Amino acid sequence: MLEICVNLCFTILFLLHPYGASIQKHNVLIILIDDLRHLSDKDIFLPNIDKIAANGINFENAYAQQALCAPSRNSLLTGRRPDSLRLYDFYNYWRVKVGNFTTIPQFYKENGFETYSVGKVFHPGASSNFTDDYPLSWSHVPYHPPTEQYKDAAVCKDKETLRYQKNLICPVKVEIQPGKSLPDLESLEHAIRIINERNSSKPFMLAIGFHKPHIPLKFPKKYLERVPIQTVHPPQQPNKPEGLPTVSWHPWTDVRHRDDIKRLNISFPYGTMPTDWTLRIRQSYYAAATYIDDLVGKLMAAVNKNNTIVLLTSDHGWSLGENGLWAKYSNFNVALKVPLIFNVPGMPHKSIETPVELIDIFPTLAELSGLSSNIPKCTCDDKRLLCFEGNSLVSLMGMNRFNISVKSKSFALSQYPRPSVHPKSNSDKPRLKDIKIMGYSIKTKRFRYTEWISFNNTLFTRDWNKVYALELYDHSFDPEETKNVYLQPKYKRIVKYLSTILRSRVNICDN
Ligand SMILES: *[C@@H]1O[C@H](CO)[C@@H](O)[C@H](O)[C@H]1NC(C)=O
Ligand SMILES: *[C@@H]1O[C@H](CO)[C@@H](O)[C@H](O)[C@H]1NC(C)=O
Ligand SMILES: *[C@@H]1O[C@H](CO)[C@@H](O)[C@H](O)[C@H]1NC(C)=O
Ligand SMILES: *[C@@H]1O[C@H](CO)[C@@H](O)[C@H](O)[C@H]1NC(C)=O
Ligand SMILES: *[C@@H]1O[C@H](CO)[C@@H](O)[C@H](O)[C@H]1NC(C)=O
Ligand SMILES: *[C@@H]1O[C@H](CO)[C@@H](O)[C@H](O)[C@H]1NC(C)=O
Ligand SMILES: *[C@@H]1O[C@H](CO)[C@@H](O)[C@H](O)[C@H]1NC(C)=O
Numbered sequence: 001m002l003e004i005c006v007n008l009c010f011t012i013l014f015l016l017h018p019y020g021a022s023i024q025k026h027n028v029l030i031i032l033i034d035d036l037r038h039l040s041d042k043d044i045f046l047p048n049i050d051k052i053a054a055n056g057i058n059f060e061n062a063y064a065q066q067a068l069c070a071p072s073r074n075s076l077l078t079g080r081r082p083d084s085l086r087l088y089d090f091y092n093y094w095r096v097k098v099g100n101f102t103t104i105p106q107f108y109k110e111n112g113f114e115t116y117s118v119g120k121v122f123h124p125g126a127s128s129n130f131t132d133d134y135p136l137s138w139s140h141v142p143y144h145p146p147t148e149q150y151k152d153a154a155v156c157k158d159k160e161t162l163r164y165q166k167n168l169i170c171p172v173k174v175e176i177q178p179g180k181s182l183p184d185l186e187s188l189e190h191a192i193r194i195i196n197e198r199n200s201s202k203p204f205m206l207a208i209g210f211h212k213p214h215i216p217l218k219f220p221k222k223y224l225e226r227v228p229i230q231t232v233h234p235p236q237q238p239n240k241p242e243g244l245p246t247v248s249w250h251p252w253t254d255v256r257h258r259d260d261i262k263r264l265n266i267s268f269p270y271g272t273m274p275t276d277w278t279l280r281i282r283q284s285y286y287a288a289a290t291y292i293d294d295l296v297g298k299l300m301a302a303v304n305k306n307n308t309i310v311l312l313t314s315d316h317g318w319s320l321g322e323n324g325l326w327a328k329y330s331n332f333n334v335a336l337k338v339p340l341i342f343n344v345p346g347m348p349h350k351s352i353e354t355p356v357e358l359i360d361i362f363p364t365l366a367e368l369s370g371l372s373s374n375i376p377k378c379t380c381d382d383k384r385l386l387c388f389e390g391n392s393l394v395s396l397m398g399m400n401r402f403n404i405s406v407k408s409k410s411f412a413l414s415q416y417p418r419p420s421v422h423p424k425s426n427s428d429k430p431r432l433k434d435i436k437i438m439g440y441s442i443k444t445k446r447f448r449y450t451e452w453i454s455f456n457n458t459l460f461t462r463d464w465n466k467v468y469a470l471e472l473y474d475h476s477f478d479p480e481e482t483k484n485v486y487l488q489p490k491y492k493r494i495v496k497y498l499s500t501i502l503r504s505r506v507n508i509c510d511n
Helices: 002-016 047-055 068-076 103-110 146-150 183-197 221-226 275-302 358-366 489-506
Strands: 028-033 059-065 114-117 169-172 204-210 216-222 306-313 337-345 348-353 412-418 439-443 446-458 460-476
Touching: 002 216, 028 275, 047 275, 059 412, 068 358, 103 114, 103 204, 103 358, 114 183, 146 183, 146 460, 169 221, 169 275, 183 204, 183 275, 204 275, 216 221, 216 275, 221 275, 275 489, 306 358, 337 358, 412 489, 439 460, 439 489, 446 489, 460 489
Parallel strands: 028 204, 028 306, 059 348, 114 204, 169 216
Antiparallel strands: 059 337, 306 337, 412 439, 439 446, 446 460
């Protein structure tokens, strides 16, 4: 009898924890870095993040659903695509506009965890009800660092005018900043205080959102020395390529409007950044990333890795002059590809090439925490509070001992809206009422294929027969996506194949 129980109970425990961990729930730490692109650049040296990757499960091909903060964060945190949340700008709160969908922190809170938000986790404002979705998502009022109020202040000493300006490039002396600190320094300190001082017997789920390397590129001066300008390389193709459809171009207005860049009089919308500025912006982006890497190292030193699942990712990437483009706002690989690293107690290092998506995070964490049984896969226009649009990545991690079949896709889907075929001042961030075109992308290991099609912003429907532009990039020889090859005869079959999958998967409701 006892033996039966021993075997049975063991099996039940295993089902709850497929990788065979103990019953005590692990804490969960989510590190979300704003606008940090995937780390393959040889120019970036991020020793602390590299260390997490070296100890963890590293997804080398992870993609955001849309290269814009609010849609990407709401998508990641609810595990639903921008189309399902009907959010492509900053102005809809899903609970009111679409459905009362459960978020990752809410899910943990409802499962007995104490949940904390530190810094920029939800995009603040209308898209999270001006409350970062508190109290439904969080056990405690979300923490915002006091110096966040100066995040866009004129505090960058300009080398030419010698005035304090709102520059893009903004290394600072922290001691003379208003509040004598920076938001990410304050967030780090607060997160460490929570981890060290909380008295609860409950496990925690803490999400910390660092603001950098989001622009302005404001960071403690000393990090500039870690990235000597002589070591910074220019992009392979610094101008708009010939075959690039106008609809896929975005005019990076936020970058042009910074005081230091404005002075360069770069022509709208296709003018190119001067080479010396290209190198300097890249240098400062890398320096800002190195600054955050330092903070990540300090945070990790405060975490008990034996009982904490750590996830590090970003809301989307950032173009650093490739094809003449800057910032996010596009379907380019550099704008969509992000780091995605899991550290799970007891799970050995693995590097995974399969393309995955940020909506896969919710089902993955749920399974890693032993909380995913009975959660259904979402169906067309699913209004249930809890279902998964993404796939758990645990089977890819190779630790699913029962080999429960999880159909893993071998591609990722992303999208970006546009108000018009030709770039206008609002092409970067069109409001819902102005969106007329949607660019849908499918990324496989080798290709990125995109269809820019007509989109109805009141019915939220697509017209696949009204195509504005098509793009195909072959990463086997063109990782920077400089050459649109969709018209080349030898790719005819692959275009047809990718188009079929893209159209059938973009919205299962269209079928
Ligand atoms: C949304 O869901 C939460 C949690 O289940 C519940 O407390 C709340 O009342 C719901 N709100 C609405 C408007 O249904
Ligand atoms: C959203 O905010 C409003 C106003 O602060 C509040 O009354 C409402 O309960 C909030 N909704 C949710 C779901 O938290
Ligand atoms: C934990 O308990 C100690 C001692 O009672 C108290 O000083 C401290 O403020 C508590 N920490 C938190 C975060 O509540
Ligand atoms: C930019 O335009 C202004 C006004 O036309 C002019 O004074 C300035 O010299 C120009 N700067 C550069 C870098 O061309
Ligand atoms: C974590 O586990 C290792 C190996 O079992 C042990 O040496 C170490 O003390 C543990 N650390 C903490 C903080 O519990
Ligand atoms: C697990 O599933 C994969 C894919 O279906 C299969 O190739 C493999 O042999 C299975 N492993 C075990 C241990 O059953
Ligand atoms: C969207 O569909 C509605 C209803 O059919 C129609 O009135 C509207 O003109 C359409 N919008 C666009 C931009 O086509």
